[in-house]
Amino acid sequence: MPYFIFLVIFVVLPLLLILIYALQDGSGHFTLSNITKFFSDGDSLSTFALSIEVAIENTALCILIGYPAAWILANKDLNRSAVTVVLFILPMWINALMRTLATAELFTMAGIQLGKGTLLFGMCYDYLPFMIYPIYNVLNKMDKSYAEAAQDLGATPGEVFRKVTLPLSMPGIMSGVMMVFMPTVSTFAISEFLTNNKIKLFGTIIQENINNSMWNYGAALAFIMLIIIGISTLFQGDEETTAERGIV
Amino acid sequence: MAREERIINIEHLSKSFGDKKVLDDINLYVRRGEFLTLLGPSGCGKTTLLRMIAGFLQPDEGSILLDGKDIAGVPPHERPLNTVFQRYALFPHLDVYDNIAFGLKLKKTPEEEIDKRVRKVLKLVAMSDYEDRDVETLSGGQQQRIAIARAIVNQPKVLLLDEPLAALDLKMRKDMQIELKEMHKKLGITFIYVTHDQEEALTLSDTIVVINEGKIQQIGTPTDIYNEPVNAFVADFIGESNILKGRMIKDRQVAFIKHIFDCVDEGFGEDVPVDVVVRPEDIYFTTDPAKCQFKATVNSCIFKGVHYEMWVDTDTGYELMIQDYDPYPVGSEVMLYIDPDDIQVMKKERRSNVLSGVVKDQETIRIFDEDFPIPNDFEAGTEVVVDVPFEGVELLDDLEEGVLNGEVHFILYMGNHYHLTIKTDDGDYLYVDTNDIWDKGDLVGIKLLPKTIKLSKKDEND
Numbered sequence: 001m002p003y004f005i006f007l008v009i010f011v012v013l014p015l016l017l018i019l020i021y022a023l024q025d026g027s028g029h030f031t032l033s034n035i036t037k038f039f040s041d042g043d044s045l046s047t048f049a050l051s052i053e054v055a056i057e058n059t060a061l062c063i064l065i066g067y068p069a070a071w072i073l074a075n076k077d078l079n080r081s082a083v084t085v086v087l088f089i090l091p092m093w094i095n096a097l098m099r100t101l102a103t104a105e106l107f108t109m110a111g112i113q114l115g116k117g118t119l120l121f122g123m124c125y126d127y128l129p130f131m132i133y134p135i136y137n138v139l140n141k142m143d144k145s146y147a148e149a150a151q152d153l154g155a156t157p158g159e160v161f162r163k164v165t166l167p168l169s170m171p172g173i174m175s176g177v178m179m180v181f182m183p184t185v186s187t188f189a190i191s192e193f194l195t196n197n198k199i200k201l202f203g204t205i206i207q208e209n210i211n212n213s214m215w216n217y218g219a220a221l222a223f224i225m226l227i228i229i230g231i232s233t234l235f236q237g238d239e240e241t242t243a244e245r246g247i248v
Numbered sequence: 249m250a251r252e253e254r255i256i257n258i259e260h261l262s263k264s265f266g267d268k269k270v271l272d273d274i275n276l277y278v279r280r281g282e283f284l285t286l287l288g289p290s291g292c293g294k295t296t297l298l299r300m301i302a303g304f305l306q307p308d309e310g311s312i313l314l315d316g317k318d319i320a321g322v323p324p325h326e327r328p329l330n331t332v333f334q335r336y337a338l339f340p341h342l343d344v345y346d347n348i349a350f351g352l353k354l355k356k357t358p359e360e361e362i363d364k365r366v367r368k369v370l371k372l373v374a375m376s377d378y379e380d381r382d383v384e385t386l387s388g389g390q391q392q393r394i395a396i397a398r399a400i401v402n403q404p405k406v407l408l409l410d411e412p413l414a415a416l417d418l419k420m421r422k423d424m425q426i427e428l429k430e431m432h433k434k435l436g437i438t439f440i441y442v443t444h445d446q447e448e449a450l451t452l453s454d455t456i457v458v459i460n461e462g463k464i465q466q467i468g469t470p471t472d473i474y475n476e477p478v479n480a481f482v483a484d485f486i487g488e489s490n491i492l493k494g495r496m497i498k499d500r501q502v503a504f505i506k507h508i509f510d511c512v513d514e515g516f517g518e519d520v521p522v523d524v525v526v527r528p529e530d531i532y533f534t535t536d537p538a539k540c541q542f543k544a545t546v547n548s549c550i551f552k553g554v555h556y557e558m559w560v561d562t563d564t565g566y567e568l569m570i571q572d573y574d575p576y577p578v579g580s581e582v583m584l585y586i587d588p589d590d591i592q593v594m595k596k597e598r599r600s601n602v603l604s605g606v607v608k609d610q611e612t613i614r615i616f617d618e619d620f621p622i623p624n625d626f627e628a629g630t631e632v633v634v635d636v637p638f639e640g641v642e643l644l645d646d647l648e649e650g651v652l653n654g655e656v657h658f659i660l661y662m663g664n665h666y667h668l669t670i671k672t673d674d675g676d677y678l679y680v681d682t683n684d685i686w687d688k689g690d691l692v693g694i695k696l697l698p699k700t701i702k703l704s705k706k707d708e709n710d
Binding site for chain 1: 323330350
C-alpha cells in the first residue's frame with residue numbers, strides 16, 4: 001500500500017500532468033497543436049535526429065571501451081581485487097554536472113575547440129561506469145565451466161569468446177545500453193557545457209522551452225520522448241528480465 | 249601387456265597449489281576401451297588429475313602420454329578428449345541441438361553429417377524428440393543426457409566424466425549408472441570417471457584407482473579392491489568393514505580379537521603386527537559348537553532393507569559389525585565363525601609415530617618447531633629420532649593446554665578403540681589410538697606422554 005501511494009504521487013501524477021500540459025494550448029484549451037507542431041517543425045525534427053545519432057554513437061563508444069574494461073575487471077588472473085572495480089565506479093559518486101564543468105575547463109585550458117568531439121568525450125566519460133558495471137556483473141558471475149566446456153569441445157580462445165562468453169554476456173550489454181542510451185537522448189547539461197551550446201540536443205530544446213515558460217510545448221516534447229524511449233524498451237521485449245539481473 | 253593397449257600413460261605426475269601438494273607422484277595407465285574410475289574422498293586430488301588430463305591444468309612435474317605422445321603443451325581444444333562436467337555446463341543460449349552440434353560445427357563438419365550424428369547420439373541417450381528444447385527447461389537427468397551426448401558426438405578417444413551423477417537423486421542415479429555402463433559397451437570409447445561414491449565405482453568400473461591425500465592407494469578391479477584392500481584406508485572407504493589390529497603368528501595363521509584364526513595369507517613373517525579386515529557379511533552365525541570360533545552378544549540389530557545390520561560384543565571385548573539376512577534378538581548369545589578365505593590381512597602402514605627432533609636441553613626436545621617436555625640424556629643440539637607409540641599421544645579438548653594444535657582428520661574404529669589421524673596446524677600427521685570419541689574436524693590440543701617415548705640418536709647415514 002505505501003508503495004502504491006508512492007507510485008501515484010511520484011510516477012502517475014507527474015506523468016498525467018505532462019500529458020495534460022502537452023495537450024493544452026497556452027490558455028488552457030485542449031488541442032493537438034503542440035504535437036503537430038513538433039512533426040512539422042524541421043528544426044525540432046533534425047535536433048531529435050541528431051540526439052538519437054549522438055546517443056547511438058555514445059552508446060557504441062561506451063560498449064567498445066566498457067566491455068574490455070569489464071572483461072579485465074572480471075578476469076581473476078588480471079584483477080584480484082574488488083577495489084579496482086570500485087575505482088572504476090568511483091566517478092559515479094561525484095555530481096555529473098561538476099564533472100562536466102571540470103571537463104569543459106580542461107578542454108578550454110588545453111586549447112581544444114569545443115564541438116562534437118568534446119561532447120562525445122564528455123558523455124562517454126559520464127556514462128561509462130553505467131556500461132562497465134552491468135557487464136562486469138554478468139561476466140563476474142558467469143560460470144567458468146561454460147568457457148571450459150567450449151574449449152573442451154574444440155573452441156580456440158577467440159571462438160570461446162565469440163560463441164560463448166559474448167552471447168552469454170548479452171544481458172549485461174543490454175542493461176548497459178538501457179542505462180546509457182536513454183539518458184543520453186535527453187541530456188542537456190553536457191551538450192551545453194561541452195559545446196558551448198553550439199550543438200543542441202533534444203533535451204536542450206525541452207529545457208529551453210520550459211525555461212522560457214512555454215510549458216505546453218515543452219511538455220509535448222517530453223511526452224514524445226517518453227513514448228519513443230518506451231518503444232525502444234519494448235524492442236528489448238523479453239530481454240528485459242535478464243537485463244535486470246545484470247543490473248543488480 | 250602390449251604397449252599399444254595403453255591409451256593413456258601417466259608418469260610421476262605431481263601438482264601443488266601454493267604450499268599444498270594435491271597430487272604426489274602419480275603413476276597410472278589406462279587401457280584402451282576400459283572404464284576406469286578415480287575414486288576418493290573430496291579433496292583427494294581426483295578432480296585435479298582429471299582436469300590435467302583434459303588440459304585445464306598443467307602438471308608441475310611428470311608427464312601425461314596419450315597414445316605414446318606427451319600432451320603437456322597441448323591446449324584443451326586440441327586434445328582429442330571430451331569432458332562431461334559435474335554441473336553439465338550446457339550452453340544456456342543454445343538449444344539442445346546446437347549444444348550437441350557445438351563441437352562438430354567448430355570442426356567445420358558438413359551440415360548433413362552434423363545432422364546425422366546429432367540425431368544418432370540423441371537416440372543413443374534416449375532424447376530424440378528434444379532437439380529444439382531450451383536446455384534450461386530440461387530436468388537434471390535430461391541435462392545429464394545432453395551433456396553426455398554433446399561430448400560423445402565428437403567421437404573422442406577418451407571420455408572424461410567429472411562426478412556426472414552427483415547432482416541426481418538416488419533413483420535417477422541408479423538408472424543412469426546402468427545406462428552409462430551400456431553406453432560404454434556400445435561406444436567402445438575409453439571412459440575415465442571421477443567419483444567419491446564407492447558403490448558407483450564398484451558398479452561401473454573395469455578398474456578402480458583409489459586416491460587419498462594426493463596419492464594412489466590401490467589400483468585394481470572392483471572385486472580386488474573390495475576383497476583385498478591393501479590398507480586400512482581402502483578397506484574403510486570401500487564398503488563396510490571391521491578393521492582390527494592383529495598379529496600374524498605364522499603363515500596361514502593370524503590372531504585378532506584375542507582369538508586365533510586360520511587364514512590364507514602368507515609371507516608376512518612370524519609374530520608380526522598386521523591389520524585385519526573382515527567384511528560384515530563374512531562373519532557367520534552358527535549353532536554348531538564345533539564350527540564356533542568365538543562367542544558374542546548382540547547389542548543392536550537394525551533392518552536395512554535386504555539385510556539386517558547387527559553390532560555384537562565379542563567375549564573378548566571387541567565390537568564387530570555383522571550383516572545377515574536373519575535377525576538375532578538384541579541381548580542373545582551367538583556363536584560365530586569366519587572363513588579363512590574371508591580374512592584379509594594387510595601390512596601395517598606404521599607401528600608408531602616416528603618423528604625427528606632436536607634436543608634443546610635435558611628436559612626439552614624440539615619437534616615440529618615446538619618445545620615438548622621430554623627428559624633425556626643427550627647433549628643439547630643432538631638430532632634424535634623420537635618414537636611415539638599410538639597410545640603415547642594425548643588429545644585435549646583445551647587447545648591452550650596442548651603443546652601443539654591439530655585437527656581430527658580421519659577416524660578408524662578398530663573394534664575396541666579408535667585409530668585417529670591428526671593433522672597438525674603445520675600440516676604434519678600424527679597417529680593416535682584412543683578410547684575417547686572424537687568427530688572428524690574436531691580441533692584438539694596435542695601432548696606427548698614422555699614415559700611411552702623411545703629416543704635414539706639419529707643415524708648420521710640416514
